[in-house]
Amino acid sequence: xxxxxxxxxxxxxxxxxxxxxxxxxxxxxxxxxxxxxxxxxxxxxxxxxxxxxxxxxxxxxxxxxxxxxxxxxxxxxxxxxxxxxxxxxxxxxxxxxxxxxxxxxxxxxxxxxxxxxxxxxxxxxxxxxxxxxxxxxxxxxxxxxxxxxxxxxxxxxxxxxxxxxxxxxxxxxxxxxxxxx
Numbered sequence: 440x441x442x443x444x445x446x447x448x449x450x451x452x453x454x455x456x457x458x459x460x461x462x463x464x465x466x467x468x469x470x471x472x473x474x475x476x477x478x479x480x481x482x483x484x485x486x487x488x489x490x491x492x493x494x495x496x497x498x499x500x501x502x503x504x505x506x507x508x509x510x511x512x513x514x515x516x517x518x519x520x521x522x523x524x525x526x527x528x529x530x531x532x533x534x535x536x537x538x539x540x541x542x543x544x545x546x547x548x549x550x551x552x553x554x555x556x557x558x559x560x561x562x563x564x565x566x567x568x569x570x571x572x573x574x575x576x577x578x579x580x581x582x583x584x585x586x587x588x589x590x591x592x593x594x595x596x597x598x599x600x601x602x603x604x605x606x607x608x609x610x611x612x613x614x615x616x617x618x619x620x
Contacts, residue, residue, distance in 0.1 A: 504599065507547055511595040511607040518553050518593035519611050527615040530555040530589055532573060537595075549597045559590040560612055567606045569596040587615045 514537050522530060534552040552569040556562060559576040574592055591613055596606040 503545055506545070507597060507599060507605070508607065511549060511597060511605070512609075514549055514551050514595040515593040515607050515609045518551055518595075519591060519609055522553065522555070522591055522593075523613065527587070527589070527613065527617065530557075530591070530613070534569065545600070547597050547599065549595050551593065551595045553591060553593040556590045556592075558587065560588055562590045562592050562610055565592075567594075567596075567608070568604075569594055569606065586618050589613050 517537075532552075532554050534550065536548065536550050550569050554562075554573040556573060556576060561577040562574040563577040565571045565574040574590075576590065589612065590610065592608060592610050594606055594608045596604065598604050
């Protein structure tokens, strides 16, 4: 947009004046902002800060839940790895309350249970509690299996700060490595 130019003759000197309404001078340069303008700006700022604070709250809460899930998964995996080190004939059900650092877990206590079902290649669901009975075989094992196979389930349970129960369950199978087919 080109500004309109007006020429004015003022005694031999020509001055130019542009019609630019957006560059008009402030009528009272010492007046500043009104109280209403300041209050509206504060309300807009407050709404933005409340949004950021709520986002931060949910982020911290989500990180805590993620940390608990990671710890529980690691504890279940650790139980399965320990059962791989035990001789096949000594595999047995069990439960414990693994020592986990209070500072790391936010004072959440974990319990862990594992079940060993001999002559089974798949486990049926037995709920999501650490005090449930041993799971049953989901399918009948093949009677012609050359090597004995046991299904193993490890479950870690915990209650979060809100009193909600959670669990992580991992399943695997193990065969007797000392038997030759």
